[in-house]
Structures are given as structure tokens and as C-alpha cells.
Amino acid sequence: MSRILIIEDEVTIAELERDYLELSDFEVTIENTGDGGLDRALKEEFDLIILDLMLPGVDGFEICKQIRQIKNTPIIMVSAKKEDIDKIRGLGIGADDYITKPFSPSELVARVKAHLARYKRLVGSGAEHKNEWIEIRGIKIDKTARRVYVNGEEKNFTTKEFDLLTFLAENPNRVFTKDELFREIWDMDSIGDIATVTVHIKKIREKIEVDTANPQYIETIWGVGYRFKV
Numbered sequence: 001m002s003r004i005l006i007i008e009d010e011v012t013i014a015e016l017e018r019d020y021l022e023l024s025d026f027e028v029t030i031e032n033t034g035d036g037g038l039d040r041a042l043k044e045e046f047d048l049i050i051l052d053l054m055l056p057g058v059d060g061f062e063i064c065k066q067i068r069q070i071k072n073t074p075i076i077m078v079s080a081k082k083e084d085i086d087k088i089r090g091l092g093i094g095a096d097d098y099i100t101k102p103f104s105p106s107e108l109v110a111r112v113k114a115h116l117a118r119y120k121r122l123v124g125s126g127a128e129h130k131n132e133w134i135e136i137r138g139i140k141i142d143k144t145a146r147r148v149y150v151n152g153e154e155k156n157f158t159t160k161e162f163d164l165l166t167f168l169a170e171n172p173n174r175v176f177t178k179d180e181l182f183r184e185i186w187d188m189d190s191i192g193d194i195a196t197v198t199v200h201i202k203k204i205r206e207k208i209e210v211d212t213a214n215p216q217y218i219e220t221i222w223g224v225g226y227r228f229k230v
């Protein structure tokens, strides 16, 4: 039986959601505060979390961010304001779906089922277990979701920036020449040259380094190339 956590301060809404989910044979736990919900979400194993955005204390936005740092549990975010949904969607904090209140309970149940099925396929394929996280000091790379967190804050990376950072982080303390990096990350027939590597390293540093003039992660080895320092 799938376990679902509902974090929702409006008791009647939480209970309505629970009743419908229980009719579909889900096991449902309700937390009415942000702090209580976050605590349970981090300590216990749930198959899916339904998370209200506006909560007393720690809000849904922060809860989502913190869960995502350590777990890939599907999260459906709920808000009364469509503008808020648009805003948080743009921030890319890692929720899997967003629903605006009021919604029909059957729609919620349908979405819950869809996300559970999707997540199980992902786990079943082994993608969830295969070396999915790289963690080096303040940097966490979620290879499955292709997301990067710097000191807990998600940063947006382009595809190539992500590939380059991940490649360097997976091969720490090894020096790679720009040529090697270009061949590794870009297709042979792609337009560009080794200067592309320099540009991408610069952009990555702007996202991960506190002081780009004095990089703590990706070092320049003059006359040779770059290495990721651990």
C-alpha cells in the first residue's frame, strides 16, 4: 500500500484529500504544520507528498527545497493562488506537479496515481539507485533529475554546463586539457572549439564559486587545463 503524506494547515481540506485517497486504498498521514510536515518528510519514508504552499511556520517552498536535498519522493504542490504556482514553477525547486485550489478530489487522486506510476517506473529501471548523487563539499549534483544545488540552493545549469560540471566532479583531482574536455562533452561534429570550454567553465564558476577569482572547486592549471579539487 502506498503511503502518502499530506502537509496542509486547513484541516477540512486535508481531511477531504485523505478521504478520497483512502477510498483508492492509499495510506494517508496528515500534518497540519510546516515544521511537523518537514520533520516527518525527512525522517519517514513516503511514496508521495502533497504539500500546501502557504503554511504557518516553515512554508511549502522551503519544505520542498529541503526534501529535495536528500529525497526524490514525488511532491505535488498545492496553492490557492495561481500566481504563486507560476512563481515557484519558475524557480525550479523540484516539485513534480502543481495544483491550484480549489481542485476536484478526483483530479488529485488521478494525479497522485500518475506520479506514483511514473516514480515506480523510474525506480524499477534502476535509475534511482545508480550513482545518482554526487556530493562534494557544498555542491550536490542530482544526476537523475539533472539538478545542481550549491549550499542548499538550486542553480540553473544549461545542458553542457551540467555535463561539464558532472564530468569534472566525477573525476576529481584529475587534470583535463581543454581539448579532452571538449571531446568528452561536445559531439565531434558540433560547432565550437576549445574556447567554448573556457566560456563554460567561467559560467559554471559564476554559479558555484563564492569568489570566481579564487575558485575553490574548479582550478585552472595554467598551461594545462582544469581539475575539480576535492
Ligand code: CA
Pocket: 008, 009, 010, 052, 053, 054, 055
Ligand atoms: Ca494553507
